[in-house]
Amino acid sequence: MNKLKILIILLLLLFYSNKSFALIEVDITRGNLKPLPIAVSPLFQDSKSKKNFKKELNIEDLGSEISKVIENNLKTSGLFNPLSKDAFLQKPDIAHLKPRFEDWALIKSQALITGKVLIEKEKLKVEFRLWDVLAGREMLALAFTTVPSNWRRVGHIITDKVYERLTGEKGYFDTRIIYVSEEGPKTQRIKKLAIMDQDGFNTKYLTLGNELVLTPRFNPTNQMVTYLSYFKNLPRVYLLDIETGIQEVVGDFPGMTFAPRFSPDGKKIIMSFAKDGNSEIFTMDIENRIVERITNHPSIDTSPSFSPDGKYITFNSDRSGYQQIYIMKSDGSNVKRISFGKGLYGTPAWSPRGDLIAFTKLHKGKFYIGVMRTDGKGERLLTENYYQEAPSWSPNGRVLIFYRETKSNDKGEGFSAKLWSIDLTGYNERLVETETDASDPSWSSLLGN
Amino acid sequence: MSLRKILRNTFLVILLSMVVSACATKKTTTTSSIDGQIQGDVYIGADTVKELAKGVPDRVFFATNESILTTKSRDTLRKQAAWLRDNSNINIVIEGHADERGTREYNLALGERRANSAKDYLITYGISADRISVISYGKERPVDSGSNPLSWSKNRRSVTVKAN
Numbered sequence: 001m002n003k004l005k006i007l008i009i010l011l012l013l014l015f016y017s018n019k020s021f022a023l024i025e026v027d028i029t030r031g032n033l034k035p036l037p038i039a040v041s042p043l044f045q046d047s048k049s050k051k052n053f054k055k056e057l058n059i060e061d062l063g064s065e066i067s068k069v070i071e072n073n074l075k076t077s078g079l080f081n082p083l084s085k086d087a088f089l090q091k092p093d094i095a096h097l098k099p100r101f102e103d104w105a106l107i108k109s110q111a112l113i114t115g116k117v118l119i120e121k122e123k124l125k126v127e128f129r130l131w132d133v134l135a136g137r138e139m140l141a142l143a144f145t146t147v148p149s150n151w152r153r154v155g156h157i158i159t160d161k162v163y164e165r166l167t168g169e170k171g172y173f174d175t176r177i178i179y180v181s182e183e184g185p186k187t188q189r190i191k192k193l194a195i196m197d198q199d200g201f202n203t204k205y206l207t208l209g210n211e212l213v214l215t216p217r218f219n220p221t222n223q224m225v226t227y228l229s230y231f232k233n234l235p236r237v238y239l240l241d242i243e244t245g246i247q248e249v250v251g252d253f254p255g256m257t258f259a260p261r262f263s264p265d266g267k268k269i270i271m272s273f274a275k276d277g278n279s280e281i282f283t284m285d286i287e288n289r290i291v292e293r294i295t296n297h298p299s300i301d302t303s304p305s306f307s308p309d310g311k312y313i314t315f316n317s318d319r320s321g322y323q324q325i326y327i328m329k330s331d332g333s334n335v336k337r338i339s340f341g342k343g344l345y346g347t348p349a350w351s352p353r354g355d356l357i358a359f360t361k362l363h364k365g366k367f368y369i370g371v372m373r374t375d376g377k378g379e380r381l382l383t384e385n386y387y388q389e390a391p392s393w394s395p396n397g398r399v400l401i402f403y404r405e406t407k408s409n410d411k412g413e414g415f416s417a418k419l420w421s422i423d424l425t426g427y428n429e430r431l432v433e434t435e436t437d438a439s440d441p442s443w444s445s446l447l448g449n
Numbered sequence: 450m451s452l453r454k455i456l457r458n459t460f461l462v463i464l465l466s467m468v469v470s471a472c473a474t475k476k477t478t479t480t481s482s483i484d485g486q487i488q489g490d491v492y493i494g495a496d497t498v499k500e501l502a503k504g505v506p507d508r509v510f511f512a513t514n515e516s517i518l519t520t521k522s523r524d525t526l527r528k529q530a531a532w533l534r535d536n537s538n539i540n541i542v543i544e545g546h547a548d549e550r551g552t553r554e555y556n557l558a559l560g561e562r563r564a565n566s567a568k569d570y571l572i573t574y575g576i577s578a579d580r581i582s583v584i585s586y587g588k589e590r591p592v593d594s595g596s597n598p599l600s601w602s603k604n605r606r607s608v609t610v611k612a613n
Contacts, residue, residue: 185594186591186594187590187591187592187593187594188590189589212586214553214557214589215553215554228557233584234584235557235584235585255561256557256561256584258554258557258558259554259557272554272558274557274558274561274562274585276565277516277561277562277564277565277566278562279558279561279562300555300558300559300562302554302555302557302558303552303554303555316552316555318514318555322514323514323551323552323555346551346552346554346555347552347554360552362550362551362552365550386596387549387550389552390552390553405549407596408594408595409595409596410595410597410600411594411595412593412594412595415594415596439553440553
């Protein structure tokens with residue numbers, strides 16, 4: 001309760017300090033019951049820039065394309081309802097200078113985004129404004145430059161700023177998802193590492209599919225990825241630099257290394273070593289390669305995930321006889337079981353906000369994605385399905401992405417694996433489109449805006 | 450009890466005895482379900498099983514979430530041990546597998562535990578640990594692609610493969 005009060009005071013301070021007490025406010029704690037009607041005017045471009053965009057990017061109307069990126073982001077968040085452009089009465093350039101608020105109120109829009117793009121010294125120069133239609137005032141104005149090929153990111157950055165201004169929380173749109181692309185029959189799946197923008201665009205394949213690869217995870221501080229590869233039939237944890245494409249095995253250890261994740265400061269990898277039928281959790285410092293043993297128990301200890309302050313680790317273990325979720329201090333002391341509901345629990349993932357742990361639960365032949373508090377209380381199941389697992393948090397801790405497999409018939413037909421996302425509230429469950437079948441998604445941090 | 454019910458019960462008894470006698474001729478164990486192919490959650494059929502040599506099956510099966518060897522599995526592994534003793538130049542890889550009804554990372558650990566369970570048994574029957582390596586595939590390489598208890602039981606396995 002006290003925490004809540006402090007939060008409310010902080011929020012009030014925030015609004016007062018901005019001197020414009022916002023009339024529009026998006027409540028992100030209640031899901032998409034009433035998404036906010038918002039108008040995204042196409043970004044204005046002068047005729048010279050238009051010619052340049054056509055020449056450089058082969059895009060006829062870049063301002064309109066960027067506004068579509070923003071609209072799609074806002075819509076998929078489940079918190080906003082972008083209105084049809086057909087109803088817009090004002091031209092983009094005039095709206096950006098001084099909107100006629102009556103016109104925008106007439107189409108039931110509560111917020112309005114306007115902007116313009118132009119090319120200046122081979123750079124893409126963008127400015128945009130967010131308007132409170134009912135109060136008739138500007139809420140936010142920003143300008144920035146980037147390289148023209150980054151134009152989709154422009155849309156994501158604008159969405160992040162708008163989302164942050166209207167919800168009071170950081171956005172998650174200028175981010176990427178790394179995942180495993182899957183093809184072929186169930187008994188012989190071809191798996192490749194793939195990366196795409198959060199909205200499904202710009203897919204790139206990072207491995208060729210010659211060896212089995214699993215469970216890629218982003219370093220929260222840079223463009224490194226850690227994953228499991230069966231290169232030369234030796235299942236080992238690898239590091240991959242997405243910028244350079246250089247990959248390396250993290251060490252030559254006896255047995256299998258698997259289930260890797262980065263520490264929140266990005267300096268360590270936490271993972272399981274399996275040897276002689278026993279899986280234990282270790283950390284390895286990436287810089288000096290010093291390995292530290294964290295767990296010591298004859299049961300299976302795996303799927304470790306750090307708390308955002310780095311002081312605790314959550315993991316799953318079958319030391320009680322069945323797979324359950326535990327937490328411990330980062331040195332391995334004070335091991336405490338936290339999952340006590342009916343069924344099996346796995347794949348704990350500590351929220352970037354620190355207060356929740358997302359998990360997979362298996363009970364009576366059904367798989368659930370859920371969240372619980374770090375003391376194990378307050379369990380909430382967000383979604384039930386035939387098979388789904390491995391939730392990964394959006395960097396603001398609002399959305400979970402996971403994968404789901406379908407049941408196959410006796411001939412193995414009808415099998416598919418797809419990425420899905422769901423809001424922390426349990427609302428807005430949606431398919432995340434990928435070029436191929438997909439699994440093991442991991443969400444990056446904000447790319448740096 | 451109505452006449453119809455009595456008739457139906459009699460019919461069922463006849464049908465059951467036919468099934469049992471059919472089974473008896475095929476030399477399978479008695480307390481079994483799903484066409485006599487699963488016993489206590491462990492696959493006991495012959496489908497997917499290959500031979501390392503004549504009379505030496507290449508794989509053993511496990512119950513859900515288990516890595517304990519059944520009586521039948523130990524029998525199979527003793528045959529493998531005898532064959533390995535007779536062929537001392539052969540090294541093996543034991544592949545551990547899980548069914549699709551578990552989380553990926555836990556299944557990797559479980560597959561490793563199953564493979565080692567088989568390895569340990571071979572060692573107690575005199576096979577040098579140097580000749581045996583293990584690899585876990587978790588749920589990544591099912592042999593049966595169905596989504597039903599029988600398919601899953603065939604996939605919960607460790608398979609002995611010649612390494613040279």
